[in-house]
Amino acid sequence: MKKKAKILMFAGALLPLLLFVFPLWKITLEAPQYPTPLGMFIHINDFTDANPHDIKNINLMNHYVGMKYIPEAIPEFKIFPAGILITTIIGLLIAWKANHKWYLYWFILMVILSSAGLYDFYLWEHDYGHDLDPKAIMKFTNPDGSVMGFQPPLFGTKDILNFKAHSYPQLGAYSLGLGMGLSLFGYLLVRKENKKLKTA
């Protein structure tokens, strides 16, 4: 059983590497005049078009309400890949040498780092949706009189003016989640076996 858990931990540590292949997240914008919706994939090291020129066209839409252009690169594109590489190496070391409790510690580390990543993403989104050019062509206010923001949802679907915005994780995020799950599962397997041994 320990061998099985070890394999799970190995797999769990390796799976997040798929983030270098598959996107982490996708934001899709639907509107009547976009029969093919505009879309943007968020990778750990890049923003890419869902269809050719989508980001350019999202920027063009957004400039009416004074939103900044989606940047070519952000600091996170350096930090996230490094984080993934480091945690993978740590995970592999744990799988190779360490005892099962370390599986749980790795899992907790990953939860903390992922949450930090999500929070960072939220902050960026919030800034992107609220830090508007004061000379914006069109200014909208909420019913309470405050300036309307255009922050896309972190997760889920939201109506923003004429657009319906969808924000959902992609294969990369699922790989990360599955990897974390495997490490936890490995830990639980060994714990259960140890308990059995003790009671026996």
Add this chain to the structure above:
Amino acid sequence: MFAVAAVTMFLIGCNQQGKDSNGALSSSAAEKVYVAPGEHDEFYAFISGGFSGQMSVYGLPSGRLFKVIPVFSQDAEKAWGYNEETKPMLNTSHGFVPWDDAHHPDISQTNGELDGRFVFINGNNTPRIAKVDLSVFETTEIIEIPNSAGNHSSAFVTENTEYVVAGTRFSVPIPQRDMPIKEYKGNFKGSLSFISVDPEDGGMDLSFQILMPGFDYDLAHPGRGASHGWMFFSTYNSEESHTLMEVNASQNDKDFIAAVNWKKAEEYIKEGKFRTMPANYAHNVYDESTHTATSTMKKEVRILDAAELPGLVYLLPTPKSPHGCDVDPTGEYIVGNGKLSSDLTVHSFTKMIDAIENERFDGEAYGIPILSFEDVLAGSVKQAGLGPLHTEFDGKGNGYTTFFISSEVVKWKVGTWEVVDRQPCYYSVGHLMIPGGNSRKPFGKYVVAMNKITKDRYLPTGPEVTQSAQLYDISGEKMELLLDFPTVGEPHYAAGIAADIVKERSKKIYSLEENKHKYATTSDADVRVERNGKEVHVYMTMIRSHFNPDNIEGIKVGDKVYFHVTNLEQDYDVPHGVSMIGANTSELLIMPGQTETFVWEPKQVGVWPFYCTDFCSALHQEMQGYVRVSPASSDLDLSWSLGED
């Protein structure tokens, strides 16, 4: 409830009985042509504009007009022939000719089936062949035809688009020279031109011309299947008359269908049996990456003389000045639509080959063997109507022929030659079109009849009323009139194709990265204004919703200002337009990723605005700019800006 329904049915029934047979469009007819909002038509129809010089694109069965593609006529809407890029497309040996008479579209084929890559169409007046590229629905090539006049028996393609043919309607002195018109007979000549089409890029080249007797060559269609390698041309005026033609060209009981063995012609070319004749004709090519056309004058043409080269051409006697010359999907039957007759004459390809092999000739005309009428006749459709003009086929063993004088479409059986059905046309039908009708594989679902006269069929619009197309359902034994729809100009002929073959290839935008226009400005960093003596070049960009630059100063009266404007958009269906007050030209309508140029020669001092002419966005009305024009003597330097206070 039931009672109401019953009474309603009864009333409708009475109402239908009260009308004449043509007027009662049943609800099923309406359903058959109804294409719901947002849905697509099943077929494209490319309908020639005749004297409009253009080609229009319709959907079938709805009859909705999608686009008028400018071909031979200047079109201010799209700046065709007005902007610097497309002016060369209308260049000819006679100089810039801003109009033509566009007659017969034909879609490119592979293995005898429509491949949907190109539509070819002829300019009748100043002989030209144009090619429309169906990835962009734009005219991308025009080649002038020398030694021709009234380029009518064209533009028909062979089974693998090896050639597009262009036969002359009017025979002329070849080469042109100063001579008495009365000496027409024996001195005027006809020419049949074979324009090769490059299988890769579709590039056209006038490969050779066949010199023919001085008849009028009216229409043509290619052989297919067994008769692949042959092209058939109908002729009239075998009398070789030159005046009062309506009488003098209608005297012979029979004219001819000229059967041209173009494979043999290729052999003669290979053997060097041609003579090279000096010529002068324009070849105009629009390059999609430079968004610019170039015009090159070609100086010679290879001539094959039908009188001197045996086996190249045979003449099939065909009654009464045939118009349409149509080949059935199997390639066996060649239909001569003798327009002054009530019968249709059908020749057999097998019999023709047999007669040729056994040298059963019935005389000759200028050295070209004439086959005997009885030897090549497959049969005739007797007393089918008055004035047969043109026939197409449904691929299910039926022919459909238009009769101009009796104004009807007649359906008949290939092989038994019996008339199956007839339906009236409103009025005076010319050609008809079944999608894929000139191929091995027609889509035998609809036929479109193209009428010359409409009189009372639509709301009146003064003395000039629309010409018209009529759509018939031919899926059943009897034809059913489904729809009338108005056309652009005169619909001489059309070509139709299943939409699925074409629509996936239709381009959405031009890639900015691939824009190789000499004056393109693909980034705002390159925006500038340059002076070269009195010539000023403005390198301008446009994107929602501004021009860059939008303020220009330092222009002087007497300058020649070139606005080279690049649309930086890369989104589907976001063109921008631009127009300058007082510019002696049209607007530009620029597609995403494209660059176009207009010239403005300011004549008055002042500050003059320009603006976007296509409602592009919510800020379209704000998409505008100013040019300051100073006196010719001013020493104000050029300056330009965007967004500076």
